[in-house]
Amino acid sequence: MRIPNSTSGCFRSGGLMQMTRLYAALVLIGMLLIAGCMHAPTAKTEREAQLDVMTYNIRLDLASDGPNAWSERRTLVRDLIRYEAPAILGMQEVLLPQKRYLEKTLPAYSFIGVGRDDGEEAGEFSPLAWRRDMFEMTDSGTFWLSPTPDVPGKGWDAAYPRIAAWAILERRDGRGKLRVLNTHFDHVGAAAKVNAAKLISHWINAGPGKGLPTIVMGDFNSDPDSEAYQVLTSGALVDSRSASIAPPYGPPGTFTGFDIAQDPRAAIDHIFLSPGILVDRFAVITQHWGGRLPSDHYPVSAVLRLPDS
Template structure:
C-alpha cells in the first residue's frame, strides 16, 4: 500500500510540471528539392529525414532550405509536431522556408513571426545588403508544459555570398532577440555559412548573450564538420557551418553532430546538429 501511495505521489509530481528539465534541439539544412540531385533528390530522402527526427526524439527543430512541397512532406512525416514557417520570396509559399517544428505534447505556441534579414525586415521578399538571396528568420515564443517556463526560439539561414549581409544579418538577429525575449531563455539555430573562427560567429557570441552548444557542451560527439555536399568535400576540408546557440537560462549538457547518412543513403548535404539543453536552476 505504501508503495502504491508513493507511485501515485510521483505521478502527481510529474503531472504538476516536475518532469526532467532537459530538451532536445536540432538544426538541419534539409537541402532544397533540386531535380538535379539524382539519387540524392528529396523524394529519396524525405522518409529518412522524418525517421531521423522521430528517432532522435527532437523537441525543437529548426530547418533550412525547405520548399513548400518539402514543408508539406515534413508535416506529414511528423504528426507529433506543429510548425511555423513561410516562404522567403513572398511570405507565404514561394521560396525556401526556415520552418520551426515543435512537439505539441510538450509546447504551447504563444506567439510567432518571420522577419527578413534586410534593411526593411517587415517587407516580404526583401533582399538585404550584398546578399545573393532573400534571407529570413522565423521565431516562436513557446510555453513548456513540463515546467510552465516560456522560451524564445529563433531559426535562420545566413547568405552564402554576401559578407556584409551575414554581418548585418547577425546584428539584426541580436537586436530582434533582445526585443522579443524579455527575461526568457533563448535558442538560436541555423545555417550561418560561417565557420567557428569567422568574424560572423564572433559577432554572434561577442556580447555574451549567446553561447555555442558545440563549444559549451559538457559532452560532444561526432565529427567537427556539418557540410559535406553529399560526400563531395574531402573529410579534412569539411566546414562546421550549422549551429545551436543558447543563452539566458539554459546550459548545454551534450552536443552531437549526427551522421549525414541513415539507412544506406544521405539525409542531406548537411549533417544535423543536435543539442541536449537543460534549464538552469
C-alpha cells in the same frame, strides 16, 4: 530489602531521557534525509528537465540532384527526425511540398514559417517545429535579414532573400517559457552575414520575449573564425558546442555535399544559447544508410537544461 523510591525514580528518569534523545536524533536524521531527497536532483528529474533541440538543413528539392533528389531521400530525413525525436526542430532550405510532406508524416509536431520570397508560400522556408505535447505557442513571427526586415526581400550583398522565424513557447510541464529563432544566412554576401548577425543580436536584446531563455539556431554559413560568428558570440549568445559538459560528438564540420567520404572541417550549422542554459551533450549526427546521406548537411543536436522562467 526495599529499594528507595527516590533511587528507583532516578533510574526510570535517566532511561527516559536516553530514549528521548535517541528518538530526537532519529527524527533529525529522517528530516535531513527527506530534505536531501527533496532538493538533490535525481537522474529522473534531470531527464525530465532536459530538452533535445536540433537544426537541420534538409536541402531543397532539386531534380538535378539525381539520386539525391528529395523523392529519393525524404523517408531518410523523416526517419532520422522520428528517431532523434527532438523537442524543438529548426530546418532550412524547405520548399512548400517538402514542408507539407514533413507536416503530414511528423504529426507529433506543430510547424510555423513562411516562404522567403513573398512571406507566404513562395521560395524556401526556414520553419520551426516543436512537439505539441510539450509546448504551447504564445507568440511567433518572421523577419527578413535585410535593412527592411518587415518586407520580403534581400539585403546588402546577399544573393537571395534570407529569413528568420521565431516563436515563444510555453512548456506544458509548468517550467515556464522560452523563445526560439531559426534562420538561414546567405552563402555569398560577407556584409549580409555580418549585418544579419547584428539584426539577430538586436532581436535578442529588444525583441518580443526579451529576457526569456533563448535558443538561436540554423545554417549560418559562417564558421567560428568568421566575423558574423564573432558578432553573435561576443554578445548575448554562447555556442552549444563549446558549452557542452560532455565532449562534443561527431566531426567538426557540418557540410558534406552528399559525399560520405568527405571529412567536413567547417562548422556552419550552429545552436546558440543565452547564458544560463546548460548543455549536457552536443552532437553532429552522421547517420547514413549504406553510404547514402539524407541531406548535404549533417543535423546538429544539443541536449539542454533550461532555467525555469
